[in-house]
Amino acid sequence: MRIDRLAPGDLERDGPALADLLHACVHAGASVGYVLPFGRDDAMRFWREAVLPAVRAGTRILLVLRDAEEIAGTVQLDIDTPPNQPHRAEARKLLVHPRHRRRGVARALMAELETAARERGRSLVTLDTRTGDAAEPLYASLGYSICGTIPGYCRDPIADAWDATTIMYKTL
Template structure:
């Protein structure tokens, strides 16, 4: 398994493959902002829209490749304001159902954390569905639970769920 950073052109070129991953995640019940069943065309359009943010330096995306097939992603959303240049939001950590149980989520998380530290980011934050399997991953990787917001977002089935906020302080490695 190789983890590689995707630039804007690669996000556009791989939009259909990345859409397959997103559809699998959402239709499998993961709460990443979409309702099930997710239309592959909608998923591909969403990935294509990310290319502009990547080109502008506001989004960094890594993909885990099994051969040439993306089976996982993670992103860092970078703020555009001077007073928040020290932080980033971890977004869309996703692992295809067929690739779970092999430590890929932790590998992707580590790649994003290391890249953030190398870029001078000293604070990461994220939100995830409360009581989801992802909470174990973040807690085990040293993230600090900041609190829960009830009824924050609908899960893929349309049921309102809480979200748990996490943060992690990083040491600069540049």
């Protein structure tokens, strides 16, 4: 396994594989901002329109973990914070392909995310996750603390229901 920090050109090259990853995760029930129906074109649009401009601007760090040559997972470190929060960053869109789950991919990506945050002088990482998801205890095991939950925060990606989100943080 190898973790890479993608530059804009890398993101353009790996866009189809990243779209496949996001598509597979949403179809497996991941609560990452999308609901079914969700097509591959929708996934490509996310990487091209939401992530690529931020990577180009230097306000987002995109990490990918490759297992052999396949992208097994990804996470983003958002460092686009207001002037009064130069010490903070946000973990976004931790995605692990369903075929690669329970193999340490998420743990390795989060460790690298924290390294990238420290390198940029960030001492606080925040995130949110759907309450009750498998990611919640993972984040807790990595030292993230719960500061609260918001009921009815987002629509479930598959079911016609509203899910709560848990807000977490870690001081590095």
